[in-house]
Amino acid sequence: MKVVLYLHLHQPWRLARFRYLDLGSGRPYIDEARNLDIFRGIADRCYRPTLARLADALDTDPDFRFSLSVTGTYLEQAARVAPDVLQTLRRIVRTGRVALLSETYYHSLAFLLPPPELRDEVELHRAALQREFGVRPTVLRMTELAYSDALARFAEAERFRGMLVEGWEGILRGNPPTHVYCAAPAPTVMLLARHYMLSDDVGFRFSSKQWSEYPLTAEKYVRWISATPGEVVNLFMDFETFGEHHPASSGILEFLSALPRTVRSTTGLAWATVEEAVNLPPRESLSAPTTVSWADQNRDLGAWLGNDLQRSAFEAAKKVGILARKAEDAEILETWRKLLTSDHFYYMYVGGHGADAGVHQYFSSYGSPYDAYANYMNALMDLRRRALERISG
Amino acid sequence: MIGWEWPPSHSGGLGVHCFELCKELTKMGHRVTFLSPFPGPYTPVDGVAFRCPADEPEEPYPGAYAIGGSPGSWHEGDIEHFNAWIAAFPIDDHQVIHVHDWFGTVGATELARRSGRSLVMTVHSTEYDRSLGNPWREILARERFGIVRADRVIAVSEHLKRQLVDRYAAPPDKIRVIYNAVRPSERLAALSGSTRIVLYLGRLAAMKGVDTFLRAAARVATREPHPLFVVAGEGPEFGRLLILAAHLGLADRVLFLGKVTEEERITLLASSSVFVLPSVVEPFGIAAAEAMAAGIPAIVSKTSGVAEITDSVFTVDFWDIDEFASRISELLEYPALRRAMGEAGRRSMSREGWEERALQTVGVYFELVSGARK
Numbered sequence: 069m070k071v072v073l074y075l076h077l078h079q080p081w082r083l084a085r086f087r088y089l090d091l092g093s094g095r096p097y098i099d100e101a102r103n104l105d106i107f108r109g110i111a112d113r114c115y116r117p118t119l120a121r122l123a124d125a126l127d128t129d130p131d132f133r134f135s136l137s138v139t140g141t142y143l144e145q146a147a148r149v150a151p152d153v154l155q156t157l158r159r160i161v162r163t164g165r166v167a168l169l170s171e172t173y174y175h176s177l178a179f180l181l182p183p184p185e186l187r188d189e190v191e192l193h194r195a196a197l198q199r200e201f202g203v204r205p206t207v208l209r210m211t212e213l214a215y216s217d218a219l220a221r222f223a224e225a226e227r228f229r230g231m232l233v234e235g236w237e238g239i240l241r242g243n244p245p246t247h248v249y250c251a252a253p254a255p256t257v258m259l260l261a262r263h264y265m266l267s268d269d270v271g272f273r274f275s276s277k278q279w280s281e282y283p284l285t286a287e288k289y290v291r292w293i294s295a296t297p298g299e300v301v302n303l304f305m306d307f308e309t310f311g312e313h314h315p316a317s318s319g320i321l322e323f324l325s326a327l328p329r330t331v332r333s334t335t336g337l338a339w340a341t342v343e344e345a346v347n348l349p350p351r352e353s354l355s356a357p358t359t360v361s362w363a364d365q366n367r368d369l370g371a372w373l374g375n376d377l378q379r380s381a382f383e384a385a386k387k388v389g390i391l392a393r394k395a396e397d398a399e400i401l402e403t404w405r406k407l408l409t410s411d412h413f414y415y416m417y418v419g420g421h422g423a424d425a426g427v428h429q430y431f432s433s434y435g436s437p438y439d440a441y442a443n444y445m446n447a448l449m450d451l452r453r454r455a456l457e458r459i460s461g
Numbered sequence: 462m463i464g465w466e467w468p469p470s471h472s473g474g475l476g477v478h479c480f481e482l483c484k485e486l487t488k489m490g491h492r493v494t495f496l497s498p499f500p501g502p503y504t505p506v507d508g509v510a511f512r513c514p515a516d517e518p519e520e521p522y523p524g525a526y527a528i529g530g531s532p533g534s535w536h537e538g539d540i541e542h543f544n545a546w547i548a549a550f551p552i553d554d555h556q557v558i559h560v561h562d563w564f565g566t567v568g569a570t571e572l573a574r575r576s577g578r579s580l581v582m583t584v585h586s587t588e589y590d591r592s593l594g595n596p597w598r599e600i601l602a603r604e605r606f607g608i609v610r611a612d613r614v615i616a617v618s619e620h621l622k623r624q625l626v627d628r629y630a631a632p633p634d635k636i637r638v639i640y641n642a643v644r645p646s647e648r649l650a651a652l653s654g655s656t657r658i659v660l661y662l663g664r665l666a667a668m669k670g671v672d673t674f675l676r677a678a679a680r681v682a683t684r685e686p687h688p689l690f691v692v693a694g695e696g697p698e699f700g701r702l703l704i705l706a707a708h709l710g711l712a713d714r715v716l717f718l719g720k721v722t723e724e725e726r727i728t729l730l731a732s733s734s735v736f737v738l739p740s741v742v743e744p745f746g747i748a749a750a751e752a753m754a755a756g757i758p759a760i761v762s763k764t765s766g767v768a769e770i771t772d773s774v775f776t777v778d779f780w781d782i783d784e785f786a787s788r789i790s791e792l793l794e795y796p797a798l799r800r801a802m803g804e805a806g807r808r809s810m811s812r813e814g815w816e817e818r819a820l821q822t823v824g825v826y827f828e829l830v831s832g833a834r835k
Contacts, residue, residue, distance in 0.1 A: 087783060087784065087787035088786070088787035088788075088790035088791050088794065089680060089783050089786055089787045089790070090787075375801070376797050376800065376801055377797055377798065377801050380795075380797035381797075418801065418805065435772070435776070436772045436773070437801075438758075438773065438775065438798060438801065438802050438805075439775070441795070441797070441798055441801075442775075442788070442791040442795065442798055445791070445794075445795050445798070446787075446791065
């Protein structure tokens with residue numbers, strides 16, 4: 069059985085406090101210094117130590133291979149404050165055993181907009197990967213692992229060989245996540261379904277002392293993998309699982325280091341990249357009339373567009389998008405795209421209680437969803453004003 | 462219970478607190494004797510008996526004189542007289558003595574000592590706060606006396622508790638935080654949100670920061686369609702604020718209503734879009750809590766105690782006029798925000814009833830009464 073480890077690298081450009089009274093002031097919407105500070109901190113705790121261990125594993129274990137997605141906004145920030153992180157990324161990609169994935173440059177909600185936007189943003193991202201790594205990916209992942217029939221058709225039109233999906237009952241309909249599938253409306257597009265139980269054992273539960281399986285060792289984890297029937301186990305998680313969500317003191321980095329050799333020494337298991345896994349024959353075709361994602365208990369778009377604030381902000385952003393294109397000003401269009409980054413909408417999630425609310429609060433850069441909304445709308449309204457000025461000449 | 466103001470003639474949180482607390486206590490079957498320096502009128506509550514020094518037919522205290530009038534017309538001699546009267550009050554089957562703020566602390570302490578009863582003191586605000594850092598020594602001394610001598614001190618927010626520990630050296634383990642609550646206002650929720658009225662409702666005292674409200678108004682007022690800013694309440698700052706409003710060119714944009722009746726208060730809340738409480742210090746902020754309970758999104762200063770019990774409120778540094786102006790504009794300009802915050806605020810305040818607060822207060826009484834029996 070193939071073991072597919074896929075890690076997601078992303079940092080958004082968070083907004084500065086942009087007050088209503090700042091409309092028309094020419095102040096920047098993005099607080100670059102603050103974003104870069106956050107990046108530096110995570111680079112120290114997570115990116116550097118985790119990449120070092122992954123690079124080590126690649127050097128010492130010729131069978132180890134994994135997959136990575138890196139957003140454009142991540143690359144921009146890394147280039148500014150952590151060029152060594154970029155160097156390491158280039159080096160491991162050169163081994164040929166690290167597959168990169170395509171997605172939108174801005175980690176955006178462009179897939180919910182009228183056609184040219186999504187293609188443009190995926191193309192921007194492709195160009196960035198070509199420039200940085202000299203690589204052209206063949207597998208697509210959409211923001212927050214969003215997937216639908218419409219996206220499968222898009223992937224087909226863009227000649228992608230595969231897409232990642234959440235291994236959720238709503239889409240698998242009784243099938244296990246451990247086969248390769250193809251998209252019902254686009255049979256040339258293979259689907260790799262995230263094994264969310266095994267992925268979240270590491271992503272969410274690893275450092276939880278209340279968990280009955282605590283502490284999780286590589287041996288135990290690989291035993292679970294090898295006891296799972298099927299052709300492929302897809303372990304998809306946030307890169308920041310290692311050293312950030314779970315601090316180094318939890319032993320997560322040692323766990324990661326031990327994985328490659330433990331998999332190798334287990335009969336019947338072998339590492340594969342997403343590009344290799346999509347070569348496996350598909351078992352069934354899957355259809356997804358509505359969008360599924362990897363977020364929250366509902367696996368829908370509720371985390372970004374679940375409440376009135378989020379929907380109202382997104383509708384407003386859509387309208388400003390029309391103006392931003394019309395303005396024919398590269399800077400205005402780029403700024404608008406940064407405002408489409410899904411994280412901004414995520415911050416407007418109104419929690420209440422429960423596990424999801426805790427996760428949202430952890431990731432938010434605002435005191436409350438109302439803060440997040442007001443600030444976002446101010447920036448968007450200012451951009452709208454600028455676009456209109458440009459259009460009217 | 463030893464208080465100060467009581468409806469209908471109350472101007473701040475203390476009066477509302479005593480009234481609502483006594484209503485709930487008597488509903489639970491407790492009886493309260495309320496000692497007030499003023500001869501009334503008192504809005505009656507079943508189970509609450511009112512006493513004041515002016516009730517006494519003769520003058521049993523040497524040097525005492527009749528007390529009347531309003532809190533504004535008080536003299537130092539009145540305070541001493543009131544405390545002497547409290548100290549000599551005939552204790553019957555009263556189990557606990559509960560004093561609110563500094564005014565009656567000396568008499569209450571003596572009464573507790575003489576009768577062997579426990580003393581609870583609720584602190585609604587401190588003299589440091591009311592005077593913006595220039596406390597009147599006499600008041601400070603009475604406040605400190607009560608805080609030190611009381612068996613339990615109730616603070617209306619965590620923020621206030623920290624102050625009592627830091628500034629009054631009160632032992633933290635005898636302080637209990639019991640927040641203020643809100644009166645139910647279902648009727649209001651149905652009416653609100655249709656106009657562009659920005660409301661301040663509260664006393665016009667220096668600690669309330671109404672200047673900030675007016676200065677923020679001046680930065681918002683020019684936008685179309687013009688919002689109307691309403692200042693409801695009375696107090697020593699009235700004249701100065703009126704002049705400031707004129708000076709800021711807000712003569713036709715700000716409405717000073719003076720003191721409002723209960724009915725007017727309800728109408729005001731029902732027709733406002735945004736509530737602002739820009740206090741320099743605000744141990745709790747019942748007015749903001751009640752506005753939120755009515756479904757009106759509120760903007761309060763960061764130190765307000767009410768912000769400890771809800772996230773559905775904008776908090777701003779009390780000196781940050783631009784931020785107040787921006788928050789007001791955002792709530793006026795973005796209806797989705799106004800609706801979402803209004804609704805969330807209403808929901809969060811619906812959990813904050815006086816019954817729960819009275820139960821918590823009785824819990825403090827029981828700690829003492831059962832402790833005394835051991």
